Amino acid sequence: MLRQSSFRPLCRPPTAVFHANVPRRTFLSGRAEKTSGRAVEGLNVRRLSEQSNNYYRNRRSFLWSGAIAGVVSFIYTAYKLQQELIKPVKADANLSSSNPLSGTNAADRKIVVYDEDGHEIVPTGNSTIPTFPRTLDIPAYTTPLSPTPPASTDPRHPPTLTTTASHGATTEYTLVGLGVRTVTFINLQVYLVGYYVATADIAALQNALAKKINPIATTLVPNERDQLRAALLDPAESDKTWDELLASGVPARSAFRVIPTRDTDFHHLRDGFVRAIQARAPGLSGSGADDDAFGEAMRQFRGVFNRGSVPKRKELLLVRDETGKLSIAYDGGANKKEGRPAGRQLIGVVEDERVSRALWLNYLGGKKVASEPARESIVEGIMEFVERPVGTVATQVVPVLSAKV
Template identity: 45%
Template structure:
């Protein structure tokens, strides 16, 4: 009997709502005039049908009949919407948590953790970064002096290398001078992958097939807050005088060195997006000076990631060049340049670049790009391999612009370090820096 009674009550509830008459509420309002007293004269008016309907709907919305089908549907839809919103918030929280976990894992230095664990088990309380700073490419590191006159050298096997601090414990030092194969080596076949002779103990210094390069400045490339690699710019020691002269004469054509105010003017130009492009375009004009970038990853990576960064820098510089022509054609719109960029991509293929390995991008006086790589520089007997060569000077020029010129460079720290190194060059008379290095 319970089911028929419930259906009867549901039918009666709808009919009772239709038959119930609303109570007529009479309102009074005062009408005042100059002939009557407003407090003594009132007019009774009935509520309008619109206001009565609004009150009835408001009362029905506030107290829905739980047996009403429409009310049940509304309640069900509201519950679904609430649950759906909670699911969306929970999903966003899950995605953020997974992204944060992935970021933490990516930033972990497994080598340092493993080394710290070994030290903990052995009962030694040592700083892993200090131990890493104690050696450079298999040689012991010594600090001579203190303050501004401090020198850092790595000694071993009858050889001594002067070092510069990088600012990160992952790759703590860079050499002040390096030796790279000469592009005039008669045994070299352009475009063919080969092995370049290293600066071995038995053949140190600037030999027939090796040329000395001096560090200009360095910095750390970061993506967001993650350190990717340390990069330093080198110039062939024999070309320092030419670099000095061009930098000085850009500000003062008759000077041999710059005074402090002129140095500030040059520094502003080298940091300006437009003027820096013009200055470095002149410095990298061919035939000209030889330069190189030395890159050492602060964490294990691969050539694909490095290649993508290089190509992205080239694309940014070509976009800037097109914007300067206001939509006109540039020297980078040809099919030949497109093929050269593809050849650059082909050089970096299918290999890992472990933490501390060395990648060198060198640019000769004709703008030819050479790519050299040494996976384990701590092993002095391991040669630096030449991965490939690219004769199109536009590719190397845009790669260099990616660190030196334009609005947004690949590493602002490296750009600042290189500019500061140039300031040290121009404050000395032209030709004196090259003599000091030798």
């Protein structure tokens, strides 16, 4: 018989005490998820938002940096390509002497490129006027139909001369050299000037310059070309050489193309031209420049420039014909308000040969010229002439590049 005190029930009855923090399970509630017992970190919404903002901000910065780097690389590549296009052609020591790119002066030759219309142009290296045409078609300006055009009282509406050039006949002129005209000690640019010679008259210029160094030569060898270059750059010898050539009508037809790099006016250009002519006139070979005829010619020259403004990039053309007559044409663009047609218009003619000769010497010879870069470029262009046999159409520029610009 068992003792009553040693008897223990096999199981305890369910207790009626429930903890408040333990949810009661019903038939509608799901089974409680099992927990792994690991510590669970609570989500910080603010921190996650800051991380997201930082990510997208860094992403935008990276994309903008890439875009800016791409644009800078494109601009730099385009700039370097432009510099390669306009810089002189380097000579190759392995080239034969017959190759047009050989020689000690090949680096001074200019490159010919083509514009979108297929015209040959020469880069100038100037940002305002980047190119010059390799050739010009200029009409044979003759004396106006009216002996003396009526003087205009209003410089804004100057008269336009009517010429007797028939059937639109023109003469081709080839660029010899070009350069910029600067003034004051800070080299303020005024205009870009290019020297053109009628293509048909190049042979006579070749012959005259070659005979100056070697009377029996039809072309000059390198050491003879060096002698001619030194003579054309020497202050006294260059003035004498060009004075004699121009007085004898060599080259017969030539022109200076003047393009302002900044807005100016005809009076400003006139003052510079007049000072140059008066400085050169006393030293001209032949008849002196102190007679009444020369004074009348200068009065006519001043009257041609009794006009208004000359905007930058507009063309002023100074043309000397076989008799030495100076014709001045201006292309200011079409203007319906002022009744001005498009294209070059003859604005004046000066018959006295000494005026154009003195003006030409202002660019070609003497101790001080209007543009030293232009004279040096012209001399190098002439070296291209004399290194070829007389009678061949020599040009200053070498067509080594056929690119569109």
